[in-house]
Amino acid sequence: MTLHIGLSHYLVVAALLFGLGLVCVLTRRNAIGLLMGIELMLNAATVNLVAFGRFLQNGVSGQVFALFVMVLAAAEAAVAMAVVLAVNRSMKTIQVSETVHLKE
């Protein structure tokens, strides 16, 4: 094993980051905490895309898909935060186990 950084280094970091995001999603009851975990997992996937594009193809396809993921993550964050604020205004809580009704 050489000291030089290769594809597997990126993949290991991304896998560990994905695991942390999964823990965050599974153990939180707070809607914003859940969204933070989802952001972690999306970032891990993006690192994978860029690393594969760099080391296996050496082109820009991986970067294009990383950009797409980034746009989707931003859209998801905006809509999710709007929903969280609306739910918080009408139900006074954002614990996902308590907001089980679609209407008041």
Added chain:
Amino acid sequence: MTPSVPDLMFYAFAVLILACGALVAFSRNIVHSGFALLGVFTGVAGLFGLASATFIAAAQLIVYVGGVLVVILFAVMLTKGIGEPRRSNPMVHPVPALALSIGLTALCVLAALSFHGNAPPPEPPDSVAPLGDALLGPYLLPFEFLSLLLLAVLVGAVMTVRKEIKPGKEERA
């Protein structure tokens, strides 16, 4: 064999990402988690830069740190009572959740290690101009769909959080 400077930077970014990621996942205070996301996003941008994806690194800093993180922090601070550590994030079922996550992560790491040794890093290409060509060439259709999606998101987010002015006239769906 001494590690080169980019290798050391890679390890520094990896440590930053994983430490801040652990803080996001395990902190009892949701505000601390939100600020720890800053470290994660910055470290990931550094990894993009080291993988010679410079435009993606800049976009990561602008979109995530400047956009997503600010939105998250606004949502945290506009939500009443969320800062109380006691009720902000109780563990649901920590043991099975941790077991599942550790198992899946171990599987991913094993799969990642199977790529070992196939990567003498090739010549770094000039990435920005080919990226623009790709976005307006073979990936034009998804690119345009994304712009449509962003427009829909903009309208939808505003519609969701707006205050009802005349509740009788236009009922919220």
